[in-house]
Amino acid sequence: MKRSAAAIHGWLLLLPAMAILALFTHWPAFATLVDSFYSTPRPRRPQKFVGLDNYGYLLSDPVFWQAVSNNLWFAAWTIPASIGLAMLMAVLVNDRIFARGFVRMAYFTPTVLPMIAVANIWLFFYTPQYGLLEQILGLLGFPSHNWLGSKDTALAAVTMVAIWKEAGFFMIFYLAALQQIPPNLSEAAALEGASRWTFFRRVQFPLLMPTTLFVLINAVINAFRMVDHLFVLTRGGPDNATTLLLYYIYEVGFSFWDTAYAASLTAVLLAVLAFTALVQYGVLEKRIHYR
């Protein structure tokens, strides 16, 4: 085939997907940045260029800072907890324990359920006085507590749901990676007299690093994307105690219809995601050993 014909064929094959991507990914990402420098168009006040005004407002908006700190807290707990639990689960179901099939299914099931549906179940679970959690804690002699209604515990309560949902999903990647570790490594380690903990720490854990990188990137993205459960559990409350960044964007954009300010908030979220991508490709990929 001639080069020019190949080029035309190639671009024709690519065209439909590229057109959709341009319209619903590249253009909106660009338009977000542009709109963040304009005011929100209103019926009697057309959109006009306002420079950095939206960002100035953002810096002085206490709810924005609350959302950022909530989101960082949410990320700081969900990422290590779900990855740690996933690793533990994978190590457990990789061994020949009793009823391994059931255990594996129990860990993985939350992954296939809709977040909005499981949030309903968790709402019931957390219900003051007669929810299951309250009943169990009551039996153990703890006083009643409104887990979702109190500012001190609401964020922790929604974070629990996210960890529960994610750990089983990450487990399967660790399980696959564990099964690919050649058995002669464990035989060699045993001959050297290494304890099981030493074997995990010095052999399995390092060999799992590429998987950990992959899971970590996913966990970071999810920490800034997972907001479905908030709609059922807390609606961002009480008093913005559980408002995450994307949830705040939704509120500003679709409850207050302040699209320009929502665009500036989205620009912040895009910056976080871009930074994650840079860290992934720039730093981590170079330092982690691939077989």
Place this chain on the structure above:
Amino acid sequence: MRVAETYGPYEPRGTGRLLESIAAWMLAILWILPLAYAVWTAFHPPEFSVRFDPTAPLTFDNFTRAWSAAPFARYFLNTIILVALVLASQLVLCTLAAYAFARYEFPGSSIAFALVLAQLMIMPDVLIVENYSTLNTLGLVDSIPAIALPYVASAFGIFLLRQTFKTVPKELDDAARVEGASALQTLLKVYVPLAKPVYLAYGLVSVSYHWNNFLWPLIITSSVESRPLTVGLQVFSSTDQGIDWAIICAATLMTSAPLLVGFLLFQRQFVQSFMRAGIR
């Protein structure tokens, strides 16, 4: 799965195996507890919602009440149409694009590929404000295609299929061309059949994702005619159903049932699909 029957030196035996099993079991019970609780509540009369009496009578009543309390039949239909529309469009668009990236050399292909990969980080999920305004301009707000459109060109699908197509021996491609097959015929006759497991994996992941997706459909739909199950469930459980947990749990299980049953029946395929789709 492991084939060898011998135990590895670090696999627990005897008491160790029992202790590790108990630990794994406790975690498993903790993990399944919320779901088990919902199942209990959904299959018992409301007065047993928070009372655990093994002699409580079983009932299917909560499901029939939930089914008739909201247009769930319509929501199911909408979700099925949505999931089918998304998957069908994704398969076509991603296959064509992946073929171009895997087997054609053309100017700008690496830039185009980088532009595709950008979507792995900047997902439609976070571009809700601008995508709403685009669809508003197109006059598509509150329709099922509007829910689907931002997702039909999936960077993830393109990447996955490109990797697979690259492993197809070039000789098979050449042989088909020698016999006079066109580019599209070669794609359909040689590449697509060889990538079947990848299509299955991608299909399962895509169906689960879009069956469960919530935020974007919530924003873009406003009527019963286009609302998918997840949004329907949210509307149903947030309006005046506040106290009747039995009926909410029934509706919740109903919404998740197709995926849950599919998962229980085809556990291995599900797990392997999610794994295959994840390891790049």
